[in-house]
Amino acid sequence: MATINDNYLKLKAGYLFPEIARRVAVFAEANPDAPIIKLGIGDVTEPLPEACRTAMVEAVKDMGDRDQFKGYGPEQGYLWLREKVAQHDFQSRGCDIDASEIFISDGSKCDCGNILDIFGSNNSIAVTDPVYPVYVDTNVMAGHTGPVNEKGEYGGLTYLPINAENAFTASIPNEKVDLIYLCFPNNPTGAVASKEHLQAWVNYARAHGSIILFDAAYEAFITDPAIPHSIYEIEGARDCAIEFRSFSKNAGFTGTRCALTVVPKTLMGKAADGSDVALHGLWNRRQSTKFNGVSYIVQRGAEAVYSPEGQAQTKALIDFYMENARIIREQLTAAGIAVYGGVNAPYVWVKTPNDLTSWDFFDKLLHSCHVVGTPGSGFGAAGEGYFRISAFNSRENVNEAMRRVTEKFRA
Ligand SMILES: *Cc1c(COP(=O)(O)O)cnc(C)c1O
Numbered sequence: 021m022a023t024i025n026d027n028y029l030k031l032k033a034g035y036l037f038p039e040i041a042r043r044v045a046v047f048a049e050a051n052p053d054a055p056i057i058k059l060g061i062g063d064v065t066e067p068l069p070e071a072c073r074t075a076m077v078e079a080v081k082d083m084g085d086r087d088q089f090k091g092y093g094p095e096q097g098y099l100w101l102r103e104k105v106a107q108h109d110f111q112s113r114g115c116d117i118d119a120s121e122i123f124i125s126d127g128s129k130c131d132c133g134n135i136l137d138i139f140g141s142n143n144s145i146a147v148t149d150p151v152y153p154v155y156v157d158t159n160v161m162a163g164h165t166g167p168v169n170e171k172g173e174y175g176g177l178t179y180l181p182i183n184a185e186n187a188f189t190a191s192i193p194n195e196k197v198d199l200i201y202l203c204f205p206n207n208p209t210g211a212v213a214s215k216e217h218l219q220a221w222v223n224y225a226r227a228h229g230s231i232i233l234f235d236a237a238y239e240a241f242i243t244d245p246a247i248p249h250s251i252y253e254i255e256g257a258r259d260c261a262i263e264f265r266s267f268s269k270n271a272g273f274t275g276t277r278c279a280l281t282v283v284p285k286t287l288m289g290k291a292a293d294g295s296d297v298a299l300h301g302l303w304n305r306r307q308s309t310k311f312n313g314v315s316y317i318v319q320r321g322a323e324a325v326y327s328p329e330g331q332a333q334t335k336a337l338i339d340f341y342m343e344n345a346r347i348i349r350e351q352l353t354a355a356g357i358a359v360y361g362g363v364n365a366p367y368v369w370v371k372t373p374n375d376l377t378s379w380d381f382f383d384k385l386l387h388s389c390h391v392v393g394t395p396g397s398g399f400g401a402a403g404e405g406y407f408r409i410s411a412f413n414s415r416e417n418v419n420e421a422m423r424r425v426t427e428k429f430r431a
Pocket residue numbers: 062126127128129130152203207235237265266267268269273274278279
């Protein structure tokens with residue numbers, strides 16, 4: 021019989037979101053009239069910007085016209101989109117990134133996982149705790165870890181705790197790690213990193229020959245002008261960092277699918293014979309072999325994000341979610357609950373009141389307020405005692421959920 025990749029058997033059973041769904045289903049079955057509001061999963065709720073829809077409709081028309089029809093496109097994405105990304109997202113912020121260093125893809129989640137294809141199997145790997153589970157699980161699948169312990173930590177990974185004491189930014193490790201995953205603005209904590217903090221990571225990476233895998237999926241939610249949007253705003257980052265970006269959260273493309281990864285041409289890794297090899301060429305080879313590009317229609321939709329109308333409409337979308345975040349922060353604070361994040365990110369990270377565990381607070385909120393959030397412990401052992409509330413929802417739902425929570429918790 022064919023054998024399987026046994027590394028999959030190391031993955032923790034009962035993944036976070038299925039367990040949330042199970043508890044909600046049990047409660048809903050017993051309380052069919054309870055009006056449940058879900059502030060849990062990190063998916064957007066508002067429709068696609070009109071500029072993007074109009075561009076996609078035009079692109080559909082192209083596909084019906086023999087002269088304009090597009091078959092396979094470049095695996096790296098169309099140059100007209102890559103040039104707009106390079107100019108608007110990077111060069112306008114002083115980042116030395118060329119269109120040829122940008123790879124358009126169908127998602128940052130995929131890219132964060134697929135990037136491991138071009139790295140060796142003996143790298144030491146650091147993640148923050150709590151963390152976006154994709155970084156950890158893809159390393160488990162690739163056989164880069166040992167088994168999981170009862171706290172949910174995998175052997176062989178370096179966990180860097182982030183908590184209120186260190187403002188949710190990890191301390192630079194003393195020992196050398198080869199690959200470091202950083203996500204700013206952070207999911208799940210909503211924290212951001214200052215220029216100085218990122219400079220310290222870049223300095224560390226360059227001193228140790230490490231590579232930073234920088235996930236900037238939420239950069240558009242930054243409101244503080246002093247906070248960097250890209251790792252390439254940091255001196256030296258071209259030589260030590262790959263950046264992931266997505267149209268999912270800024271333009272509501274979670275169901276439409278478009279993202280991008282930046283691999284600078286100056287970024288090197290070591291081959292077994294000790295020589296330096298450019299990662300750009302390896303990623304290009306990987307994508308050309310295993311990926312056939314994002315649909316023309318979707319890339320035209322993404323391009324429209326950079327038009328004046330698209331810029332205004334995506335800004336309005338982000339402002340809408342950030343107003344939700346403000347309401348959540350203020351209402352929870354008024355109810356005497358400590359909150360973090362939610363200022364430069366669409367997530368509010370809540371310290372559970374009365375030292376409740378994350379899951380006890382989840383049950384309490386579900387049963388007494390009919391509000392669903394995400395237990396912090398699901399993002400890692402150091403997330404215990406915290407809880408994530410997402411600002412991705414209608415204003416009506418956010419107001420109603422906060423009304424119920426403040427009524428319940430206000431002393
Ligand atoms: C939502 C999200 C992404 C984007 O994923 P896509 O596959 O592009 O939709 C990337 N990283 C983090 C941390 C996210 O929360």
